[in-house]
Amino acid sequence: MTRGSRYNRPPTLTLRDVSEASGVSEMTVSRVLRNSGDVSAATRAKVMAAARRLGYVPNKIAGSLASQQVNLVGVIVPSLSNMVFPEVLTGISDVLDATPLQPVIGFTDYRPEKEETVLFEMLSWRPSGMIIAGLEHSEASRRMLENARVPVVEIMDVDGTPIDTAVGISHRRAGRMMAEALIAAGYRRIGFLGTKMPLDFRARKRLEGFRNALRSAGLEMADQEFYLGGSSIAKGREMTREILARSPDLDFLYYSNDMIGAGGLLYCIEQGFDVPGRIGLAGFNGLELLEGLPRQLATMDAERAETGRQAARIITERAETGNAATAQDREKMVIELTPTLQYGDTLRR
């Protein structure tokens, strides 16, 4: 049977082609192309020339099957739309770029079923590690991650029990910190504006932490406004109008993200409100992209790039030391990063 005859598809080049073209055995060609083992400079040159001339591209499918090594790291995040995940991915890339590992990205759209599908799909490629947003997963997803025999890093949340390792900020603490800051600044009639999305656990935890801190200070949330769909400046503007129409005496508005916070800020400025005197405002995320607004919104930076970098580093280290250290035989580890409060121009000190 001649090569390729099993399929009615034109075969791409193989090691064998390079071997024939260079007069060097397949095995040695393989060694040259992987920079592995001792190969004389002369043969190396012959092989490289032949490979380049033919335009040979190695087949990683075959290579990975043979070596039982796949230099991919699965990364699962909710979406790209809200600006926060691109920064995490950048952090991950920055670290992996210096290694043989390559990130492969998947999206859940905040839907557990989709997370399950994407995860199954990724694990079927036998990656060297998994980085996944959040600590809340379906039972099936947890089991898959536990059985996968690869290092697993859950990112952007540490409020809960990780499968293996978690890196990120505590959103409960972030909410609490913001509440404490604005109480200290003397604000008392506090409103909250945020997403209705029941599956954004991190937003929910921030709200919980915020509310608990208010209670500890003997305060209650005075009013709140929830919305569906994507965050935008326009949405924040509209919601702010509504909550203030209903509760004109609010003296602080806490937004679940900077995008809607920016809308609120623009609205308040237009209305001529004294910010931060008559009313204070704060968002969450520390979006650089909003710098340059007429005033700087108070916010809390979530250490996104650093989270990505640390997660990638953990995977890299463990992938190097062999796959001995996996979810099974390793103690759970939590790395909590500390968010920074930025007062900006919308929160009195």
Add this chain to the structure above:
Amino acid sequence: MTRGSRYNRPPTLTLRDVSEASGVSEMTVSRVLRNSGDVSAATRAKVMAAARRLGYVPNKIAGSLASQQVNLVGVIVPSLSNMVFPEVLTGISDVLDATPLQPVIGFTDYRPEKEETVLFEMLSWRPSGMIIAGLEHSEASRRMLENARVPVVEIMDVDGTPIDTAVGISHRRAGRMMAEALIAAGYRRIGFLGTKMPLDFRARKRLEGFRNALRSAGLEMADQEFYLGGSSIAKGREMTREILARSPDLDFLYYSNDMIGAGGLLYCIEQGFDVPGRIGLAGFNGLELLEGLPRQLATMDAERAETGRQAARIITERAETGNAATAQDREKMVIELTPTLQYGDTLRR
């Protein structure tokens, strides 16, 4: 030699484990798990139960090697940071989600060498298709794409010769359209503000088209300002201050993207300029996220999501009809989408 003994790594489950657990041959297990061929309901049930119980995850590496089919589509874009590529990716995902194909994303950071590396890496996985931003590639990259024997769709630009198929808007035409609109509106002293990045070919083509249209109308660009680094509202504000300090008589500012355009808009409003009377402004991209600013910036929408959808559709169709139709034996095809001019509140009609 017992299974796995070649490696000192604990093996994950294989078909053979499911076969043994269910008392059905490996081959039939494979058929069940792929929904292929005729299998009796009884055996199917047995197999599914065993697979689920064991938590079996198929090994796509092995499967793809055997079947010579890889259900991956490589997608290469410059970056995620500037908001435009996430939308393209969303369009691609929307279409691929209904197929067995999965996107795999790579970034070039606008660097041809990195594009080359990423492309080589991707092709080594033998994907079913490639989607890549732009028409400008290094010689090596072009050759790789030509020899890859997979459908190739170049996106977001049609000003040039595609390797195989191109989908997107003409940036030259976009620049020209904007120039014609503002000339028709009576603006005459025109300034340009944009990125210095020599490798952002699309931004450059827009500028070329814009300039050519000015010349056709007997006008010259009155002043221009270039910057390095990422686009932000703050940057746009700063640049606008500078260009107007230097050339106070400008009556129109054309920004190479909406982000810096937004900064310019905020600056002009603050300065109390009559926009669009005394001075008109326009950006490029149609970023939804900026809706909600005090005024709506004139812009031109680049059909990003639609570009992604069409590209994905092309790959899907060709992947189905077998790999016969590849870059080699197919005529080059260009699909030009038409951008829409949005006047907003900053461009007189």
Add this chain to the structure above:
DNA sequence: TTGAAAGCGCTAACAT
């Protein structure tokens, strides 16, 4: 409807 055999393209392990 089910099974057995061969082989996808490469690399680990073991010669030489």
Add this chain to the structure above:
DNA sequence: ATGTTAGCGCTTTCAA
């Protein structure tokens, strides 16, 4: 420094 052999886990093909 180079070559030989076996096999990675699955699917195609062919036989029963």
